[in-house]
Amino acid sequence: MYRETEIIKDAPQFGEPGFGDLVINVGPQHPATHGVLHLIITLNGETIKDIKPNLGYIHRSIEKMCESLTYRQFIYVTSRMDYLSAHINNHACALVVEKGLQVEVPERAQVIRVLFDELTRIASHELWWGAMAMDLGAFTPFFHSFRERETINVIMEETCGARLTMNYYVPGGVMWDLHPDFQKRVKEFLALYKKKIHEYDELVTGNIIFQNRMKGIGYISAEDVISYGCTGPVARGSGVHSDVRKVSPYSIYNKLDFDEVLETGGDSFARYVVRIKEMHQSIKIIEQLIDNIPEGDFQAKTKAVLKLPKGEYYQSVETARGELGVYIVSEGGTTPYRIKFRSPGFSNLSALNHMIKGGKIGDLIAAMGTLDLVIPDIDR
Amino acid sequence: MFIKDYIKDIASALKSLATGMKMTGYYFTHHKEIITEQYPDNRDTLVLAERFKGEVVMPHDDNNEHACTGCTSCELACPNGSIKIITKFDVDAETGKRKKAIDTWIYHLDLCTMCGLCVEACPTNAIKMAPTFEHSVFDRNKLVKKLNEDGSKVRAGVE
Amino acid sequence: MWSFSEIAKNIDLWLNGLVGSTWALVLEMVIAGVAVIGLFAALGLVLVIMERKVAAWIQIRLGPNRVGPKGMFQSMADTVKLLVKEGMTPDGADRLLFNVAPFIAMIVAMLLMAPIAFAKDFQLWDMNIGVLYITAVSSLSVIGILMAGWASNNKYSLLGAMRSGAQIVSYELSGGLAILAVVVLTGSISLTDIIKAQENGWWIFKGHIPVIVAFIIYIIAVTAETNRAPFDLAEAESELTAGFHTEYSGMKFALFFLAEYINVFIVCAIGATLFFGGWMPLHIGNWHAFNHIMDYIPSSVWFFGKTFFLIFLIMWFRWTFPRLRIDQLLNLEWKYLLPISMINLLLVTLIAILGWHF
Amino acid sequence: MTNEELKVKLTELLPSVTFEEGGEWLNVVVEPAEWLAFAKQLKSDEALQFDFLFCLTCVDWKTHLTMVYHLRSTKLQHAVVVKAKLDRTKPEIETVSDTWRTAEFHEREVYEMFGVHFLHHPDLRLLILPAGWEGKNPMRKDFEDPVNMIKL
Structure with a gap:
């Protein structure tokens, strides 16, 4: 049954308010939703009156599935949730299990994990930057962003054995040791990135058409951001201090020197600038770590069958889209009794209606671009 | 005054458009920047990372022996049930005792998500991940594979 | 000896010799028609390949290189594909308008071929109101787009058509004023007189500052009129899927696609x-x-070289700039291009009267 | 404020509140009836200012359902976990979507997955599950689906 007929059935008749509004579907197959997001939009002419998201096209009930997976097996599922920050999701699950078992992760494993997290964050922001520009009509940045993303994928492929959903983190550390020429390739990537960084500003940030399309669009104030539960670059675009790596630092982030990017504009352009600056911060972190990766073993000794003691555990990490929280309620068995993934995309999407009311369709696409939505992250 | 910032506004707009054009113009003229990989043509020179997790395979040495003892720990480790081990009991020649051995190692390549947990869990390193990625077939049940060759036995001394 | 005008003169003499002058005229019209359609087909093929190669090189990729030597037959293959594809008409569509719309777009493109001088005195019709004819006929193309948008019973195409209607109408103004700048300098609106007036130097050099400003405004207005790149709101891929030609497929879509390039x-x-x-x-x-x-x-x-340089410029715009929003688009036209082109026109008339041009 | 100070403050706000052990944050168990008033105080009170509801979920303990609210204050950097026990047959609780806007979507998800009915919710409809799944509550422990779920 096509959900939209529900809305048309009780569409306002002549004389009632809202008569003559155009109800159109953006999605589930739509070039700008980057996935199967279905928005039912009520339009009056070109201005948007209301947005009703209709989710669930890629719902695999990951939470129900995890209830029958052991603590080693459920980690690989999370890289299918927000596939652009696969490593960071796996890092959250590994940390929760280690927090439950009080396992001490060796220093080398922690540094490898942070290195791969930051590489994933850059790769995710690269793809976002290309897709964002394509949404606004410029096709060229997409291909240029994939040149950098491809170099990172080659690094991942060489060490972890996969390009997108790398299952490299295990409770207690990482699956294998680094590949011998990992450092060489990362240095090559840093050199390429430094050479090409000015192009991002020339082609997109500095472009007057781009600025007009993004400045003042999808404004959301600081209180609304907190009230809608938005985290990540969406929150930091409105000046809310919400970087989990700074608020409640995990792994070795408290020993690293990087600063949290905060913009006070609150509109699409501010969120855009936050992500571009975040890429620089990730580069800074990688540069600090790449030359002093400590020696030692890469995986702590863990028992064959992992059993989390009875109780509840919560661990949040900073993915490329915001705060991913893993909440495990354990009955002491080998599988979690109940698991809840607090995904950043779900709350960021709820703010879209508030942001874009009264804007044009072009604004909706611009605002959705800066929300950086990954639909499996929303539907889980 | 209005006219002054009207003109300044136009000038900065044109300058920003010009820098964008200059950059794309640079790429239009410099073909050495092209990054396209001609996949089907460069097949023989294509080098894949040797750790690439493409498909689970069971290496057999020249006299058709492998290292799988049929202990089914990989089947337990697999998150989505794409491994099915059928074991049989065959009588050991010298000691005459009945020993468990592998009969068929069924591998559902269509279900497998290449997570590598089975290779990690195998005590005797009998299976490993092969860097093959061309898995497309015309008939789906070609994707259900039997990893241990016919007539293969466990290598002696593998416990 | 082998210039186009010689060939045309010989054919004319030969035909007059063969059959009476009236029949010769009819035959010449038929030949001209066939030649224009042939030019359309050749142009369609060449421009599609050119666009895809320019796009590819700008986007650090190779572009079509599999069909034919270095990908030259790619557009041939595309045309054949579009020919054999089924041209569906969505149910609930206004059948007549839906099927006529692509032909309107194509007819307008063909009409505009008449006054253009391809080579030294080689024109279809050397009319003395050349420029007026061009501006008048080019405003008809919006009818084809509105028909397509309205008739295909699809909300996206309706939105796309409304947008392009507003866009083409408003950009006619500054485009027309930019053309007037040159007409004022030459003092005549016949294209051959305009070309003859540029005997001792092209207007872009002789008319120095005001004609350069007119040229920039002309290029911007013309990119908007043909619904291309920074102004392609009519068929905005990421907003309205494919705008006014969402429901078209097969030969009807090919006609729209060809009309855009022509x-x-x-x-x-x-x-x-x-x-x-x-x-x-x-x-x-x-x-x-x-x-x-x-x-x-x-x-x-000379003629084809200059035209293809300008086509490359417009293609370059397309692969560099994002899309404008509908209100920014109209804002740019009414608040920036129109005032500037009016002042520019005054400036040009002043220079024409005082004779300060070269 | 540390957990102990929070404990004192919360008992002062609502005497009938009990505390639970376990987890890094203070676990507070509240009666479903008093939850809405308590929530408003948590947000508005100067010393608490819990303005960020970062996780809202429900746990099915086979005998009863427990609503779990994770709250954090972005200004004072402290967090608390509030729980409310609901009976399984007719789970009902007041909605907090007007105190924290993010609750609207999270409550709709809990409604369709667990069947908890949120009173005065602005738009309590299915969010993720397709039409026809009303009342099926797939996340409950006693959910049976012979097709997709393989009983080991």
């Missing part, structure tokens, strides 16, 4: 004729030796 060719041809002297070779004042050498290059090569 429109780009025509507006660039007009731009080349007005600002870069059409088929007139590059002459500089009284450097007779230099001018003489320039005359050796045949006039049609």
Whole structure:
């Protein structure tokens, strides 16, 4: 049954308010939703009156599935949730299990994990930057962003054995040791990135058409951001201090020197600038770590069958889209009794209606671009 | 005054458009920047990372022996049930005792998500991940594979 | 000896000799028709390949290189694909308007071919109201788009058509005023007079500042009129899936696709004729030796070279700039282009009267 | 404020509140009836200012359902976990979507997955599950689906 007929059935008749509004579907197959997001939009002419998201096209009930997976097996599922920050999701699950078992992760494993997290964050922001520009009509940045993303994928492929959903983190550390020429390739990537960084500003940030399309669009104030539960670059675009790596630092982030990017504009352009600056911060972190990766073993000794003691555990990490929280309620068995993934995309999407009311369709696409939505992250 | 910032506004707009054009113009003229990989043509020179997790395979040495003892720990480790081990009991020649051995190692390549947990869990390193990625077939049940060759036995001394 | 005008004169003589002058005229019209359709097909193929190669190189990729030597037959393959594809008509669509719309777009493109001077006195119809005819007919193309948008019973195409209606109508203004700047300098609106007036130097050089400003406004207005790149709101991929031609497929879509490229060719041809002297070779004042050498290059090569340079410029816009929003688009036209082109027109008339141009 | 100070403050706000052990944050168990008033105080009170509801979920303990609210204050950097026990047959609780806007979507998800009915919710419809799944509550422990779920 096509959900939209529900809305048309009780569409306002002549004389009632809202008569003559155009109800159109953006999605589930739509070039700008980057996935199967279905928005039912009520339009009056070109201005948007209301947005009703209709989710669930890629719902695999990951939470129900995890209830029958052991603590080693459920980690690989999370890289299918927000596939652009696969490593960071796996890092959250590994940390929760280690927090439950009080396992001490060796220093080398922690540094490898942070290195791969930051590489994933850059790769995710690269793809976002290309897709964002394509949404606004410029096709060229997409291909240029994939040149950098491809170099990172080659690094991942060489060490972890996969390009997108790398299952490299295990409770207690990482699956294998680094590949011998990992450092060489990362240095090559840093050199390429430094050479090409000015192009991002020339082609997109500095472009007057781009600025007009993004400045003042999808404004959301600081209180609304907190009230809608938005985290990540969406929150930091409105000046809310919400970087989990700074608020409640995990792994070795408290020993690293990087600063949290905060913009006070609150509109699409501010969120855009936050992500571009975040890429620089990730580069800074990688540069600090790449030359002093400590020696030692890469995986702590863990028992064959992992059993989390009875109780509840919560661990949040900073993915490329915001705060991913893993909440495990354990009955002491080998599988979690109940698991809840607090995904950043779900709350960021709820703010879209508030942001874009009264804007044009072009604004909706611009605002959705800066929300950086990954639909499996929303539907889980 | 209005006219002054009207003109300044136009000038900065044109300058920003010009820098964008200059950059794309640079790429239009410099073909050495092209990054396209001609996949089907460069097949023989294509080098894949040797750790690439493409498909689970069971290496057999020249006299058709492998290292799988049929202990089914990989089947337990697999998150989505794409491994099915059928074991049989065959009588050991010298000691005459009945020993468990592998009969068929069924591998559902269509279900497998290449997570590598089975290779990690195998005590005797009998299976490993092969860097093959061309898995497309015309008939789906070609994707259900039997990893241990016919007539293969466990290598002696593998416990 | 082998210039286009010689060939045309010989055919004319031969036909008059063969059959009476009235029949000769009819036969010539048929030949002209076939030639224009042939030019359309050739242009369609060449421009599609050119666009895809320009896009590819700008986007650090190779572009089509599999079909034919270095990918040259790619557009041939595309045309054949579009020919054999089924042209569906969505149910609930206004059948007549839906099927006529692509032909309107194509007819307007063909009409505009008449006054363009392809080579030295080689024109379909050397009319004395050339420029007026061009601006009048080019505003008809919006009817085809509105028909397509309305008839295909699809909300996205309706939105796309409304947008392009507003866009083309408003950009006619500054486009027309930019053309007027050159007409004021030459004092006549016949294209051959305009070209002849550029005997001793193209207007872009002789008319110095005001004509350069007029040229920039002309290029922007013309990119908007043909619904291309920074102004492609009519078929905005990421907003309205494919705008007014969402429901078209098969040959009808091919007609729209071809009409867009032919429109780009025509507006660039007009731009080349007005600002870069059409088929007139590059002459500089009284450097007779230099001018003489320039005359050796045949006039049609001059014409097609200039037009293809302008087409490349418009394609370059497309692969560099994002899309404007509908209100920014109209804002740009009414608040920036229109005032500037009016002041520019005043400036040009002042210069024309006082004779400050070269 | 540390957990102990929070404990004192919360008992002062609502005497009938009990505390639970376990987890890094203070676990507060509240009666479903008093939850809405308590929530408003948590947000508005100067010393608490819990303005960020970062996780809202429900746990099915086979005998009863427990609503779990994770709250954090972005200004004072402290967090608390509030729980409310609901009976399984007719789970009902007041909605907090007007105190924290993010609750609207999270409550709709809990409604369709667990069947908890949120009173005065602005738009309590299915969010993720397709039409026809009303009342099926797939996340409950006693959910049977012979097709997709393989009983080991």
